[in-house]
Amino acid sequence: MSLFVFRNNTVEPFFPKDYSFSGYDDISEIPSEVEGYVWFYQLPVKAGTESLIQEIRGCSDKFEYVLSKADHSKPFIAFTMDRGQAVSFDSGLDVMTAVSDYNSRLLEAERSYPNLRILDIHEFTYRYPEDELIDWRFWFISQMGMNPRLSAPFQVWYSKKLDQIALKRKKCLVLDLDNTLWGGVLGEDGIEGVKLGGDYPGKAFHFFQESLLALSKRGVILTVCSKNNEADVLEAWEKNPFMVLRKDTFAAWRINWNDKPSNIRELAEELNIGLDSLVFLDDNPSERELVRQTLPMVATPEFPERPYELPSFFKSLVENYFRVYSITSEDLNKTEQYKANARRAEASRSFVDLDSFIRSLDIRLTIEAANSFSIPRVAQMTQKTNQFNLTTRRYTEADVRRLVDSGWEIMCLGVEDKFGDSGITGCVMVDGDTIDTLLLSCRILGKGIESAFLKTVLRLMRDRGVKTVKAEYIPTPKNSQVESFYDRCGFTCVGVDENGVKSYVIDLASANLAVDDFYSIILE
Amino acid sequence: MEEKVLEILKRVFELDHVDETCSQETCEKWDSMGQLSLVVELESEFGVTLEPEEIGEMKCFGDIMRLLSDKL
Numbered sequence: 001m002s003l004f005v006f007r008n009n010t011v012e013p014f015f016p017k018d019y020s021f022s023g024y025d026d027i028s029e030i031p032s033e034v035e036g037y038v039w040f041y042q043l044p045v046k047a048g049t050e051s052l053i054q055e056i057r058g059c060s061d062k063f064e065y066v067l068s069k070a071d072h073s074k075p076f077i078a079f080t081m082d083r084g085q086a087v088s089f090d091s092g093l094d095v096m097t098a099v100s101d102y103n104s105r106l107l108e109a110e111r112s113y114p115n116l117r118i119l120d121i122h123e124f125t126y127r128y129p130e131d132e133l134i135d136w137r138f139w140f141i142s143q144m145g146m147n148p149r150l151s152a153p154f155q156v157w158y159s160k161k162l163d164q165i166a167l168k169r170k171k172c173l174v175l176d177l178d179n180t181l182w183g184g185v186l187g188e189d190g191i192e193g194v195k196l197g198g199d200y201p202g203k204a205f206h207f208f209q210e211s212l213l214a215l216s217k218r219g220v221i222l223t224v225c226s227k228n229n230e231a232d233v234l235e236a237w238e239k240n241p242f243m244v245l246r247k248d249t250f251a252a253w254r255i256n257w258n259d260k261p262s263n264i265r266e267l268a269e270e271l272n273i274g275l276d277s278l279v280f281l282d283d284n285p286s287e288r289e290l291v292r293q294t295l296p297m298v299a300t301p302e303f304p305e306r307p308y309e310l311p312s313f314f315k316s317l318v319e320n321y322f323r324v325y326s327i328t329s330e331d332l333n334k335t336e337q338y339k340a341n342a343r344r345a346e347a348s349r350s351f352v353d354l355d356s357f358i359r360s361l362d363i364r365l366t367i368e369a370a371n372s373f374s375i376p377r378v379a380q381m382t383q384k385t386n387q388f389n390l391t392t393r394r395y396t397e398a399d400v401r402r403l404v405d406s407g408w409e410i411m412c413l414g415v416e417d418k419f420g421d422s423g424i425t426g427c428v429m430v431d432g433d434t435i436d437t438l439l440l441s442c443r444i445l446g447k448g449i450e451s452a453f454l455k456t457v458l459r460l461m462r463d464r465g466v467k468t469v470k471a472e473y474i475p476t477p478k479n480s481q482v483e484s485f486y487d488r489c490g491f492t493c494v495g496v497d498e499n500g501v502k503s504y505v506i507d508l509a510s511a512n513l514a515v516d517d518f519y520s521i522i523l524e
Numbered sequence: 525m526e527e528k529v530l531e532i533l534k535r536v537f538e539l540d541h542v543d544e545t546c547s548q549e550t551c552e553k554w555d556s557m558g559q560l561s562l563v564v565e566l567e568s569e570f571g572v573t574l575e576p577e578e579i580g581e582m583k584c585f586g587d588i589m590r591l592l593s594d595k596l
Contacts, residue, residue: 012557138560141576148560149568 003077004034006066008059009039009145014154024143027062036075036398039063042145043084048408049094056081060105072115073401075431078106079121083132084145088311109269114376117165117400120264123363124157132232143246160319170220170299170321171273172251172386173212174264175284177226177233181245183307186232197242204307208336209244211314216249220322221271223278224253225263232516260287261294272442274478279321358448359518366414368524370427375400377424381439386478388450389439390471390485395429397429411460413453415444428457435471451489452515460523462508469508475500525570525596532565547572547584570596 002018005011010420020034030037046052059328063078070076071523083096110116125133128150138144146154178185182194182205195202196209216222222245233255237246252270253261260282268275276297282288283303292300294481299321304313370378379397385393395403404410413426426440427447435457440450461469472505487493490511491504514520526544534542536551548554554562563579564571566588572595574582582588 010557010560013560137576137579141579142556142560144560151564252579508551 001035001075002032003036003038003075005038005040006062006265008044010143011146013043013144013148013151014146014158016155020239021297025062027066030069032071034074036493037070037077038064038074039066039078041079041081043081043099045139045145053094053098053238056095056102060102062107064109067109067113072113073398073405074115075165075396075398076113076116077119077162078116079119080106080107082121082125082133084125084130095329114372119158121160123156127153127455134502142298152384164319164323170279171277172267172271172279173215173221173280174225174267174280174298175212176284176287177224177228177255180281180285180303181205181212186228186236191236191240194236196240201307202242204310206242206244208307208310208314211311213244213249215318215331217383218322221251221273222249223267223271224250224255225260225267226253226255228255230255249519259290261291264291264295264298272445274388279317281317281391355518358516361417361419362520363449364416364516364520364522365456366453366522366524367411367453367460368414369403370400370410370412374424378410378429379414379429381424381427381441382437385439385441386476387442388445388482389437389479390435390482391437391474392476392479393436395439403431411457413440413449414451426453428453430457433461433466433469435469438471448516449519452484452519452521454489455513455515456521456523458506458508458511459513464511467508469506471504471506473502473504525580525592526589528569529566529585531532532569533585536561536565544585549584566592572596 002020003015004020005015006022006027010024012021013128015038019038021194022029025041025386026512028386037205041063044052044055046055054207059081062176063339067076068080075091077485081099083099100423106118110118123167133147133150133496135147135149138148149424150240172179173183178187178194181196184193186194189195195205197203210458212222233253234247237243254267260280264278264280265275268278274297275295279299279301280288280291280292280302281301283305288300288303291298300318355405362376368374379395379400382395383398384469400410409428409430411428411430412424413428414424415426422441422444425444428435428439429437431516438454439452471491473483473486486502489506493502493504497503497505529550530542530544530546533539533546535548536547537551537552537558539546539551539553547552551558559582562582563574567574571590574591578591582591
């Protein structure tokens with residue numbers, strides 16, 4: 001992606017070669033033919049405190065001006081300002097306050113501009129001492145506010161950040177127990193004997209559990225895969241007073257003596273998520289190796305040998321796999337939803353036939369046009385949904401907004417039943433008479449919702465005068481479950497190309513678009 | 525040393541081939557940004573520090589060789 005960088009100093013060496021740059025501290029031109037914008041203003045170099053503070057304030061004003069004028073459908077990435085090299089004649093508080101005001105104004109703007117993402121420059125600069133961050137030779141020769149020697153590590157960090165912004169993140173942690181969530185071996189040391197809480201190393205494991213709990217509250221699913229007696233672990237979860245992660249924290253577990261790769265596969269199936277959404281943590285190097293060999297799509301990072309390394313390990317875990325920009329409320333509820341699914345699975349056992357089971361669930365489907373609140377979620381679903389996804393076209397928020405503006409009909413599906421609200425869990429993107437994208441989250445499948453949703457969408461299209469609808473199935477390694485979905489829904493396959501892409505049509509006049517009455521459908 | 529310098533010039537300025545005639549005049553990417561990358565590479569390869577005045581004078585392969593031999 002070629003972005004345009006607004007800057008006050010020389011920053012060219014820190015960005016990819018296809019980027020373009022404003023003049024120094026020049027906001028007179030905001031180009032429109034670029035794919036997005038970067039705002040990278042560094043602490044101005046000024047000897048006087050007063051004029052420095054004035055100038056920092058000016059930077060905020062300029063930022064807000066540019067942000068408001070730039071194309072809002074394009075990504076805008078803004079770096080925070082580092083206090084860096086400012087000389088403090090007294091306590092330095094004034095400059096510090098001005099810089100932190102500048103940074104708060106950036107963060108403030110993130111609330112009103114969905115296309116804005118803030119990158120905290122401190123996450124990069126804190127690794128270096130001050131005299132490495134700036135080399136005054138290069139300041140005076142070329143106005144470089146940051147040492148050009150740091151360009152390689154900066155680019156590595158920056159591209160990792162861009163990946164995170166593009167939402168390439170994992171969904172679920174699979175955790176070992178002994179010497180991973182607590183010190184010692186439960187089977188040998190007993191419930192009171194394992195090291196958790198109290199002095200080191202128990203303290204370190206306790207902190208690690210608290211950190212993981214915080215992560216689960218941000219929408220990451222926690223599961224357990226441990227070689228132990230299940231009864232012992234259940235008892236320890238209940239009785240050890242220092243236990244932070246207990247039975248309720250975990251969406252699923254496999255505590256048995258089977259091999260870990262099989263257990264991990266089962267966990268992924270039970271939760272209906274792909275193996276490549278998992279991160280596996282285990283202190284035992286041979287277990288890690290086995291999982292790496294047999295399930296290479298599962299991320300298996302090294303695990304620290306010493307418990308005091310757990311805090312920095314946790315930090316890198318979050319940065320590498322779980323950092324997300326723009327959390328949606330669905331994320332925050334995810335563990336709840338996966339647990340409600342487990343309760344639904346329980347309920348299905350007491351019904352003889354599927355229909356009466358579905359009827360008993362009291363399912364309500366809400367179908368509404370995408371709006372500014374649901375667009376981030378739509379983009380996120382196109383990025384993350386692999387299995388029930390007919391075409392697997394990935395879109396960014398900016399793409400979705402552009403398509404809405406260009407007249408596409410983008411509709412979101414919300415699903416609620418007596419066990420809980422799954423939130424927005426599906427969407428369809430329609431370009432005139434063609435279904436470009438149809439996807440549903442796997443956690444709502446298995447109840448006929450998929451065809452009820454599609455039929456309702458087709459009915460809406462018929463109501464606005466469409467006669468024939470076109471659709472496609474594009475095969476990927478993960479979406480074979482929907483290979484014949486359109487066939488099942490009454491579409492006619494009119495061609496298969498050399499890549500296996502199937503083209504479909506359906507004549508709406510003769511199609512059966514009736515939806516079973518056990519779903520209540522709410523159109524908004 | 526000559527070979528190492530040529531190799532750095534080739535890498536920094538993304539050249540297909542390079543020889544002793546390489547200079548700011550003949551090499552399109554040897555502009556002020558290129559100069560910065562060149563200095564960073566030379567300093568880390570040879571463990572030297574170039575003074576701003578020296579950086580300003582460094583305009584061709586011969587200049588680099590002269591500066592480095594003075595320092596090494």
